[in-house]
Amino acid sequence: MKFSFDPEANAAYLTLCDDDVQHDSIETVRVESRTGYIHCDFLPDGRLFGIEFMDARRQINTDILTALQEPEEQLLA
Secondary structure (H helix, E strand, O other), X not given: XXXXXEOOOOEEEXXXXXOOOOHHHOEEEEEEEOOEEEEEEXXXXXXXXXXXXXXXXXXXXXXXXXXXXXXXXXXXX
């Protein structure tokens, strides 16, 4: 599992599996809420590959997003 944040795009991505996947084989479903929307990415076999949080600063605690921008060694300590 991997969680990353792109501050320029204001988007975060939670990868749930390590499968080596061709991105054109992923099916994306958009889910909307009052705070924004997410994209749920599904593998061809139906497993959830990952979740992209659009407008991440509105949906995820800013302390978490700040920590995601620090070197990985600090996150694991």
